[in-house]
Amino acid sequence: MDLDASTIESLVDGAVAFSLIAIPKVLLAVLFYFIGRYIINFALKTTNKLFVNYEIEPSLASFLSSFLKGVLYLLLILAVLSTLGVEVTAFIAVLGAAGLAVGLALQGSLANFAGGVLILIFKPFKVGDTIEAQGTLGSVEAIAILYTTVRNFDNKVVTIPNGALANNSITNFSLKPTRRVEMSVGVAYGTDLKKARQVILETLKKDERIHEDPAPVVLFTNFGDNSLDLSVRCWADTSNLWPVFWDNMEAIKEAFEANDIGIPFPQRDVHHFFPNGIPEMKKLPK
Template sequence: MELDLDTVSVIQAKAIEFLFEFGPKILGALLIFIIGKFIIGFLIKTLDKVFLKYNIDQSLSSFLKSFSRAVLYVLLFITIASNLGVELTSFIAILGAAGLAVGLALQGSLSNFAGGVLILIFKPFKVGDTIEAQGTLGAVENVDILYTKVRNFDNKVVTIPNGALANNSITNLSQKPTRRVDMAIGVAYGTDLKKTRKVILDTLKKDDRVHAEPEPVVKFASFGDSSLDLVVRCWTDAGDLWPVFWDNMEALKEAFEANDIEIPFPQRDVNHYYPEGIPAAKSLGNPDGGQE
């Protein structure tokens, strides 16, 4: 179907009218968005400098920056809608209704937001702490309004919802300045335990990282299948925990060898019986059960 000249003229007139009426508003909205985005970026950077200047906790500053950015963008879009001629009363009513619907749909996200607030108030951990939570062990890298990022020891970043963190147990491995080093050591049956205890304590004293108070402890723990099991405990700075453990395990191995203290291998006594229940050794003619 071909359009006649009158119809084309009407369409052109309407297009020109629309362009003159809404074109400046659209250009204005685009300009407001560009300027607003620049201002938001500037304000967030300013907040960051203020937080650094006043030594605000990094977890709190990260949370506040994320929250402020979200609020500023909402205000920016309200300004753009107002510039386009949308009545603020109607827009806010629509926004409220939409917010209620979105809130019902995103209850988990609201729980995460509330969890983030609780984390910032009660401070079970802060950025840089090593924590164990939700099956993850690692260093806290960032606390956002909804999620906390934890970098584990093989350099993987795990994102954990704040709601789960706030409502479950968290083990903070960095909150206290000292940690206890636990070592389990086995020596052969027949070993002189007093001599062994002295060798262990003398070895630990050579390591300056091991604290004198509380003093190291060596206790006999149990009779193992092939060994006498000892528990060795000492205290050190939190950052030295694993180096002290690894270095002293190696040092104790060398000290045992130098002092003829045997580290046993697993041993088993095996007795073979024929189907009649007679021990194999007796069936060979030795009534005592030994080899002839």
Template sequence: MEPNLNLQEINVIKEKAIEMAFEFGPVLLKAIILLVIGRQVIKFLTRLLSNALEKYEIDPSLSTFFKSFLSAVLWVVLLISVATTLGMQMASFVAILGAAGLAVGLALQGSLSNFAGGVLILVFKPFRVGDTIETQGQLGSVESIDILYTKIRIFDNRVVTVPNGALANNMIINLSQKPTRRVEMKVGVAYGTNLKKTRQVILDTLKKDERIHEDPAPVVYFTNFGDSSLDLTIRCWVDAADLWPVYWDNMEAINEAFEANDITIPFPQRDVHHFYPEGKK
């Protein structure tokens, strides 16, 4: 009798399984279809928003942020819809989501700080995508501003990912915000050099460079009596993009002009005085 009883139990379990399959199978299939279609809809809406932002020439910083935010919101809506389709009560799901959100919020305080920092960056715009900035000991070009992080490409082509919270709460030097920049060069000439002649030689050299602005005009100041030289500071204004090329080119041109006009750039030197005791050579 025992084998027959086991067979009966197996048949009951099989019938229950078939019954549950017919009962929950369509619901599960519907949820899977909803998840697949919803995923494609999210991609479509994100792409649609991207095209709209590009069409109306919205700031790339805002564009990246809006796309990331829209994608996150749509995924939350999709997951709620899938859970509801599977038979989970909305009130229960919201309660679970709220409790989970509180736990996640406590665990991810840093991420929430980064999110708030990203919002502040986009609202107050201390920098934008494409700007060259200096922050957190890094100098480079801003590649993207996402929900939580900002990516900066430094000049050796490495990409540094900086949390938005750190950026929003620390000093940022924006090198691209203004259209013009001041170039500052320092040179030293030997003691006894005619400073008026030297100043004129430098100004004549700078006039040959069309990238240097005439207003404000270039200036040359005598700034210090150095240990071995008379120190001069040269200042001129250029377009922001020309700053370093103008600096490098004119430092070389000034050196050549000094050589042509017999103006000496001294080496560091010291005078040593040796005193002998009386009666000794």
């Protein structure tokens, strides 16, 4: 199609007018993008330094840094599009609706995420601690954003949602450096309790893992069906809790035997009553 001079002139004028409007916007958008990217990088570096200074868990710090970076770049892109004259209101509305739908669909996961953030920030336990929670007793192997992995003492791995952990009680057996060792010991009726107490305390004194302060104690706690029950209490480092328990239970047993202190066992006294005299014993046939 042939173009006359007036048409070409009109097209050129339109292109020039568009360029005069568009080029400043494009230049402004490019400038805005690079300035925004510099600010985002500066903000991320500052945030990472704060994470290090406040000793935030590395996995949480990495996740929060990535999340913050994504949010900031999304805001920067929206700002750049707005600078170019693109209507972003509808786009923001679509993002809001999508976010609401995803939030409703992932309520449980969001609760676990929030629980994971709280656990990693407040640190009620850490990897390697022995805890009891949600009916599970074991050692913490990993703390992720959504789940915590616990290995119990028969080597089974249990995965616990962080939402449940953050909203229920947790017993941490490793948080304190010392623990009280408690042993239950029974002696036969008629035993001299002072002698039994002395034998037990002398046995405990031989174990260097047991702390002298607080000092070990032996307390009489109960008249059992077959025994006089004693509670033996002493303190040791948390790492030595079970070795001290097992070794001293065996040592106390051996000390009782060496000192003629009776260790009880279930027994019953049976009394026969024959109102018509003692019956004759019948001989069994050969």
